[in-house]
Amino acid sequence: MARDGTPAPRDRPSSWPSRLARPRRPAHPVLAVAIGAGLAVYAWVAGSAAPFSRGAFLAVLIPGAILALLAYGRPPERIPPPEQLDVPGTSYWLIVLTAFFEWEASAYKDNSWPWHPSFTDLINPLLGPHVVKSAAILVWMLAGWALVRR
């Protein structure tokens, strides 16, 4: 503990236990299972839509619209954001993210595919199998829900 009463870095709790101690789930486990099953079925159906089709567009538009309505109409209980971020700690993220986008941008410069493929060029073939694409859609929807709670 620091002299001014603020917890020293070593005194700060880890992010893991707090998440585990306060799970945010629907009140009824049956409801949680039903929602999970519904999302899985939706992801499976959405994953079967052909690229550039109306179905594929709707499959992405519907979760976006629902989350937008939830975010602005009936927002769920939100996880309190930090008052401020540690600048040196955050700089690690900035360095890695900047390097990532620079690496990605250099793929578009000079239209250098296939010598310097973009991240999308590398990911798209991996999303070819139906089960992989459906799983990715499910993760994307859960990430959206996690963002709405932020």
Next chain:
Amino acid sequence: MPPIPTRAITIIGFVVLVAAMFALEILARRPGSRIPTVGQWLGYLMRPKLGRFLILLGWWWIGWHYFAR
């Protein structure tokens, strides 16, 4: 030893950067870490309404980019 193709260098670069992101997230979750987790810095960016809108728009764009195209 044959030279490493440019394509392989590109892929290695992406793998290293994505692995670095996972490593940062793991380090951020250690007790006493000064590195924020993804959720923490995203939550910080989403404090203003404009930040919240842009982050959610970015999430939707990722879905459209990878799953609708």
